[in-house]
Amino acid sequence: MLTIDHLSASYGNLQILHDIHLTVQPGERVGIFGHNGAGKTSLLKCCVGELKPLLGSVHWMGELVNASRVELNVRRGIGFVPQGHNVFKDLSVKQNLRIAALMHEVSKLDDVFELFPILKDRQDQRAQSLSGGQQQMLALGMSLMGRPQMLLLDEPTTGLAPIIVKEMLQAIHQSSLSHGTSVLIVEQNVQATLAHVDRAIVMKQGRVIFDDDAKKLREQQSLWHLF
């Protein structure tokens, strides 16, 4: 359902993605790993139309992903949670979720509260009073309000305590299983993530140098220096 073909991309004269081929099937969970600067964020940006391909293409459900039309691509079912806690800090938890719902036609507050009960308890509290992990849960919850068919997640657990990392990854996995959502997740917490994805991709200097079962990456210790 997501097909990336011969994709290259650049910022100005600096080419940062080189000839990427990648497909993500319905319901499939794929982890993207690699050092800082490997091009992981740029790849996600191409998938949601925030970064325009230099060469090649990204197709979603058989149609070209519109470059520079992020909102259109989001409406077509691509949920994107950028790095950092992207929430409206001065608004309450519930207001944040309602705003996210306004941007879409479908919404289900209860689903998000079921996934993250702590958000239900704190629904009237201002987002800025939440912990980093709770804000990240809220950012994920906001993107789930649109019932995406694919979730693009950029380092959703960076900076969180190990126990919260586990909780987040489990919630993402659970949500994907319940709704058949595909997941493309960039992560620094490689070991923890490998337990929750089907496939693993390793990037190096703008290229995909490994694309196979998550299990194989767990076994192939010779590749671990790459992330």
Ligand SMILES: Nc1ncnc2c1ncn2[C@@H]1O[C@H](COP(=O)(O)OP(=O)(O)O)[C@@H](O)[C@H]1O
């Ligand atoms: N907005 C930008 N303008 C210019 N160069 C950028 C920009 N964003 C990222 N880069 C460069 O592109 C390369 C890939 O970055 P990025 O996709 O953010 O990698 P990663 O997410 O794997 O750390 C890096 O060399 C980075 O410095």
Ligand SMILES: [Mg+2]
């Ligand atoms: Mg990044």
